[in-house]
Amino acid sequence: MSESNEALEYINEMARTRGYVLPYHKRMAEADMDALKAANNLVKAVYTDQRRLTKQMKELIFITSLTVLRASHGQIASHIKVGLDVGLTKEEILEAIEIMLPECGVVTFQHGFEVWADVCGVKGIEPTVAVHDDSK
Template sequence: MTTADDPQQYIDEMARKRGYVLDYHKVMARHDFAVLQAANGLVGAAYLDQRALDRKTKELIFIVSLTVMRASKGHIQSHIRVALDLGITPQEILEAIEISLPEAGVVAFQTGFEAWREVVGADGLEPAVEAFQGGSGAA
């Protein structure tokens, strides 16, 4: 990451390197640039810098960890978009999100799933009208 002293240049470089910037990055650049730089240094070391894991693997891990932590849908979506840009398929991303089910539960999964659904434009099947008629309603 650049060591630019200019907050605008720093945000521009973040966008180039990450493929996204979050709203809090933009506000911190203006109001507490030093803390943004410190926090971004940690992100660079753990996530952006090339080490043993490639960027695709890290992106999938990030999507799952954000899902498990119940991050905002927009935050999860920013990483889904980066994953797609890296060549990760929608199915691979969905399978990664599904890993959250056994450990974090349905509620956490649904947040990640909804983020994925919106980004990739996935739709579902509607039950036939007959499915609602004449049944006992019990599963």
């Protein structure tokens, strides 16, 4: 089997197991399969292999910890999508993100909330009175 076929098969298996593949996984598969396999084995041991925590609990932990770390939009979104796929409701995910407010503050909460709103299709309600637009 060629290296590129092995890498593709490995990435496909990661996608089947995790429900997502991040951009760095794809690049590592091409650049350094040994390192990717070592990192993935750690993830298998603590995340994808079934142990004591349910898949739903693990996804909530991932979503909140990635939000606290201010991870990329795509990384948080991938775990929100997996969370929804494994049976979490969008309200349960939002509640987990809201738990961060007292300990981590509004800025951290907003980071996770914006990703959640994008993934869940929450558009927001626009005021009908004139307001100053600070988003620019």
